[in-house]
Amino acid sequence: MNSNQPYETLDPQDWEKMRTLAHQMIDDSIDYLADVAERPVWQPVPEAVAATFKTPVPDQPADPAEVYDEFLTNIFPYSMGTIHPRFWAWYMGNGTIMGALADLMASVMNPNMGGGNHAASLVEIQVLNWMKQVTGFPEEASGLLVSGGSMANLVGLTIARNTLAGVDVRRQGIQSMAKKLTVYASTEVHSSNQKAVELLGLGSDCLRKIPVNADYTINLQALRDSIDQDLRSGFQPICIIATSGTVNTGAIDDLPAIADLCDEYGIWFHVDGAIGAIAMLSDTVREQLTGIERAHSIALDLHKWMHVPFEAGCVLVRDEKAHHDSFALTPEYLLKAERGLASGPAWFSEYGIQLSRSFRALKVWMTLKEHGTQRLGRMISRNVDQAQYLGQLIENSANLELIAPIGLDIVCYRFNPGDKSEEALNDLNREILLELQEQGIAAPSSTILSDRYCIRVAIANHRSRYEDFDVLVETAIRIGHSILA
Amino acid sequence: MNSNQPYETLDPQDWEKMRTLAHQMIDDSIDYLADVAERPVWQPVPEAVAATFKTPVPDQPADPAEVYDEFLTNIFPYSMGTIHPRFWAWYMGNGTIMGALADLMASVMNPNMGGGNHAASLVEIQVLNWMKQVTGFPEEASGLLVSGGSMANLVGLTIARNTLAGVDVRRQGIQSMAKKLTVYASTEVHSSNQKAVELLGLGSDCLRKIPVNADYTINLQALRDSIDQDLRSGFQPICIIATSGTVNTGAIDDLPAIADLCDEYGIWFHVDGAIGAIAMLSDTVREQLTGIERAHSIALDLHKWMHVPFEAGCVLVRDEKAHHDSFALTPEYLLKAERGLASGPAWFSEYGIQLSRSFRALKVWMTLKEHGTQRLGRMISRNVDQAQYLGQLIENSANLELIAPIGLDIVCYRFNPGDKSEEALNDLNREILLELQEQGIAAPSSTILSDRYCIRVAIANHRSRYEDFDVLVETAIRIGHSILA
Numbered sequence: 001m002n003s004n005q006p007y008e009t010l011d012p013q014d015w016e017k018m019r020t021l022a023h024q025m026i027d028d029s030i031d032y033l034a035d036v037a038e039r040p041v042w043q044p045v046p047e048a049v050a051a052t053f054k055t056p057v058p059d060q061p062a063d064p065a066e067v068y069d070e071f072l073t074n075i076f077p078y079s080m081g082t083i084h085p086r087f088w089a090w091y092m093g094n095g096t097i098m099g100a101l102a103d104l105m106a107s108v109m110n111p112n113m114g115g116g117n118h119a120a121s122l123v124e125i126q127v128l129n130w131m132k133q134v135t136g137f138p139e140e141a142s143g144l145l146v147s148g149g150s151m152a153n154l155v156g157l158t159i160a161r162n163t164l165a166g167v168d169v170r171r172q173g174i175q176s177m178a179k180k181l182t183v184y185a186s187t188e189v190h191s192s193n194q195k196a197v198e199l200l201g202l203g204s205d206c207l208r209k210i211p212v213n214a215d216y217t218i219n220l221q222a223l224r225d226s227i228d229q230d231l232r233s234g235f236q237p238i239c240i241i242a243t244s245g246t247v248n249t250g251a252i253d254d255l256p257a258i259a260d261l262c263d264e265y266g267i268w269f270h271v272d273g274a275i276g277a278i279a280m281l282s283d284t285v286r287e288q289l290t291g292i293e294r295a296h297s298i299a300l301d302l303h304k305w306m307h308v309p310f311e312a313g314c315v316l317v318r319d320e321k322a323h324h325d326s327f328a329l330t331p332e333y334l335l336k337a338e339r340g341l342a343s344g345p346a347w348f349s350e351y352g353i354q355l356s357r358s359f360r361a362l363k364v365w366m367t368l369k370e371h372g373t374q375r376l377g378r379m380i381s382r383n384v385d386q387a388q389y390l391g392q393l394i395e396n397s398a399n400l401e402l403i404a405p406i407g408l409d410i411v412c413y414r415f416n417p418g419d420k421s422e423e424a425l426n427d428l429n430r431e432i433l434l435e436l437q438e439q440g441i442a443a444p445s446s447t448i449l450s451d452r453y454c455i456r457v458a459i460a461n462h463r464s465r466y467e468d469f470d471v472l473v474e475t476a477i478r479i480g481h482s483i484l485a
Numbered sequence: 486m487n488s489n490q491p492y493e494t495l496d497p498q499d500w501e502k503m504r505t506l507a508h509q510m511i512d513d514s515i516d517y518l519a520d521v522a523e524r525p526v527w528q529p530v531p532e533a534v535a536a537t538f539k540t541p542v543p544d545q546p547a548d549p550a551e552v553y554d555e556f557l558t559n560i561f562p563y564s565m566g567t568i569h570p571r572f573w574a575w576y577m578g579n580g581t582i583m584g585a586l587a588d589l590m591a592s593v594m595n596p597n598m599g600g601g602n603h604a605a606s607l608v609e610i611q612v613l614n615w616m617k618q619v620t621g622f623p624e625e626a627s628g629l630l631v632s633g634g635s636m637a638n639l640v641g642l643t644i645a646r647n648t649l650a651g652v653d654v655r656r657q658g659i660q661s662m663a664k665k666l667t668v669y670a671s672t673e674v675h676s677s678n679q680k681a682v683e684l685l686g687l688g689s690d691c692l693r694k695i696p697v698n699a700d701y702t703i704n705l706q707a708l709r710d711s712i713d714q715d716l717r718s719g720f721q722p723i724c725i726i727a728t729s730g731t732v733n734t735g736a737i738d739d740l741p742a743i744a745d746l747c748d749e750y751g752i753w754f755h756v757d758g759a760i761g762a763i764a765m766l767s768d769t770v771r772e773q774l775t776g777i778e779r780a781h782s783i784a785l786d787l788h789k790w791m792h793v794p795f796e797a798g799c800v801l802v803r804d805e806k807a808h809h810d811s812f813a814l815t816p817e818y819l820l821k822a823e824r825g826l827a828s829g830p831a832w833f834s835e836y837g838i839q840l841s842r843s844f845r846a847l848k849v850w851m852t853l854k855e856h857g858t859q860r861l862g863r864m865i866s867r868n869v870d871q872a873q874y875l876g877q878l879i880e881n882s883a884n885l886e887l888i889a890p891i892g893l894d895i896v897c898y899r900f901n902p903g904d905k906s907e908e909a910l911n912d913l914n915r916e917i918l919l920e921l922q923e924q925g926i927a928a929p930s931s932t933i934l935s936d937r938y939c940i941r942v943a944i945a946n947h948r949s950r951y952e953d954f955d956v957l958v959e960t961a962i963r964i965g966h967s968i969l970a
């Protein structure tokens with residue numbers, strides 16, 4: 001059948017031509033990263049370039065070299081800028097060349113990390129064990145690499161719901177429950193937790209957002225009062241979400257006190273550590289995270305302050321059985337075997353939402369092997385020090401003011417010439433931020449604290465030098481005055 | 486500050502050494518893929534190798550070349566085997582070298598596809614538009630690239646729940662609803678849909694598993710009866726999940742009839758097309774998928790029959806507003822802007838669970854550019870033809886029998902010498918499968934149909950040649966007889 005025709009596959013028709021092209025990609029990648037500091041942090045996509053993405057789905061093959069040329073011309077130059085030493089927007093990592101190469105090798109091997117007996121499974125198990133060691137979690141805890149903090153929070157909250165609802169949630173659902181389930185977090189809780197509560201069917205009304213103190217940590221008395229009030233009103237509290245590293249200001253909730261409260265009320269202690277938990281690697285920050293080892297579940301992001309390329313998150317769960325009970329489902333086509341491909345130590349699909357999963361463990365493994373915990377920790381410590389350095393620059397500038405205490409590596413400030421209304425200040429600082437980005441100088445993002453728009457500098461950046469903050473401050477002041485003039 | 490010390494980052498201390506190493510990785514990758522047919526499809530991880538993954542988290546840096554050597558020795562040779570021409574287990578794609586290189590370039594750029602104004606956003610928009618063109622969906626529909634079918638089904642079912650519950654589910658939750666929500670699918674529905682229903686708080690009791698016909702498609706009368714019964718009993722039906730490509734046998738539910746039923750009852754029509762929807766690319770299969778264009782939501786997997794490396798799934802949603810209403814949440818730290826980095830056409834985080842997202846769109850874009858829809862479609866058509874070819878080989882072999890009708894590219898058969906009990910046949914075929922894998926000849930998986938264990942060959946493989954199925958059949962018979970002897 002068809003055997004007299006040349007055999008068509010999706011492999012290159014000429015492997016040596018593909019080899020040459022792939023070597024070109026390596027050279028371009030190395031140059032791109034080695035020179036990044038010389039380029040603008042960001043530039044808009046020109047309209048003519050944007051127009052090239054309007055073409056219909058191609059029906060005929062194209063030469064791989066032409067496809068790559070199109071990438072080089074229309075995509076590569078118009079990056080988000082996360083790799084740049086002056087990218088401080090939202091909260092992201094830079095990535096590394098070794099992390100990117102790990103993604104190459106992972107996709108060449110192309111294993112499916114749902115489960116099975118192959119070396120990649122052992123890599124993921126090892127990485128999870130390493131994360132337990134880093135956070136002080138017990139060896140018998142379970143975990144899973146996930147896409148990021150959003151998914152890690154969702155997994156943790158799912159287990160909390162299923163474990164503490166008091167009914168068989170997976171079979172019966174929560175519709176027939178007499179009592180409504182409630183979850184507690186501060187007003188600074190990351191939006192992904194609210195999305196998780198919504199997805200789980202609990203409703204955001206049942207996510208109690210507790211006021212914060214002046215340092216943006218959760219107010220413990222208000223937290224206790226809210227739980228007590230709910231108990232009196234017939235609700236069923238199931239979980240407190242502590243945040244270690246709030247997104248606005250890097251505040252770390254009082255973890256030991258929240259652990260005590262969870263013990264006292266018999267409810268789940270989830271730590272959203274997407275921003276700060278990995279700072280357990282830092283000798284200067286670790287102490288602030290005391291209590292994280294008491295959590296029932298921890299969400300970590302490794303594509304943030306550990307600089308693994310997107311996506312790499314991790315959830316750790318103290319009670320392996322509760323974790324497995326919330327997600328395991330083994331239909332007849334996924335039966336395990338004692339030997340062969342379907343044997344093996346790890347069926348990660350039984351610990352999360354995904355069945356097919358990529359080999360993201362490799363880039364985490366290679367990152368930890370290449371750099372070790374101490375260097376990774378030094379990068380974190382330095383960013384915290386740089387946040388204080390930036391704070392000093394702001395304090396020393398007549399026209400700049402801090403808008404919140406500096407938590408971890410996050411600095412919120414604004415330009416304030418002293419004679420403007422709050423509304424005018426908001427408009428002015430909005431424009432300063434846009435011009436910082438548009439001039440390609442720096443890419444902070446923004447937030448709003450007590451109705452005040454501020455420029456928010458989140459320094460999860462292994463490439464940032466101290467002088468980059470001098471540049472930021474000088475330029476922000478220059479732009480501010482030029483707008484006023 | 487610290488400025489007199491050498492500046493430590495996570496970049497290579499010597500870019501040229503890293504360049505040399507990266508070129509080595511390219512050569513190793515090309516050789517690995519070009520020679521794959523010469524190697525065993527699978528081999529177990531030796532105990533001595535497995536033992537290397539027990540070491541504690543490294544605290545000191547290592548030379549990148551040494552880390553790579555460890556990968557080459559302990560990981561690369563012990564792959565799952567998905568890239569091999571005789572890998573037919575579960576349901577996976579092979580990947581391609583260009584897909585893997587796209588993952589490299591995506592991770593070098595390292596954008597965060599949560600949103601923002603940069604070229605990668607335009608790539609994902611274009612890919613989504615292409616998927617709408619492929620499935621016959623309207624231009625104004627929305628969509629999202631996700632990790633795979635599990636997540637695509639979860640997104641579709643979340644929108645179904647939120648849109649049809651009749652209350653503000655995101656705010657109020659579903660606990661206080663008077664009527665229980667019900668979802669319908671056949672007994673052959675993929676487990677990820679049950680996991681989604683459980684996650685959403687509906688409970689698997691409310692996922693009505695409807696019996697199938699002899700061809701493993703959903704029984705339409707039983708489906709209608711179940712809905713009517715539920716309506717009489719005070720349940721609130723919200724969604725029918727049609728499967729296009731069941732995991733056991735590749736059966737395609739009657740999509741037009743289910744679309745009509747959904748219209749009649751005013752409920753959501755979700756198509757789990759993780760296995761088969763992308764066969765819209767195939768001139769020989771497309772007609773069987775008629776009706777898919779009427780769905781409210783479709784789950785597709787691009788890391789299966791389109792051979793993009795893991796992970797790459799896609800969900801398409803007819804009603805963009807319903808999609809956005811189910812997932813959008815914009816806190817103060819994610820405010821959009823009219824200009825700059827935080828402007829731009831696409832905030833993908835408002836259409837799904839993840840906030841941080843990788844640039845998986847690039848490998849999909851490059852795959853479609855490199856091969857075009859027609860070649861990708863020919864690969865699918867050939868796999869369907871190969872399934873029929875294998876079916877013929879089985880029919881022509883005295884000791885082999887088909888256990889189910891062949892749907893799409895999935896063949897379920899067993900070795901049956903004719904004088905064994907059902908239980909003995911199950912044990913015998915279990916052993917045949919293990920030996921096929923352990924001898925490195927072929928990697929089908931297994932399933933159980935009507936209590937009969939069968940060898941299941943799922944041919945989503947662009948590298949499979951017709952003679953590979955000759956090898957499978959000859960070897961299975963040889964192993965069967967040698968076990969009996």
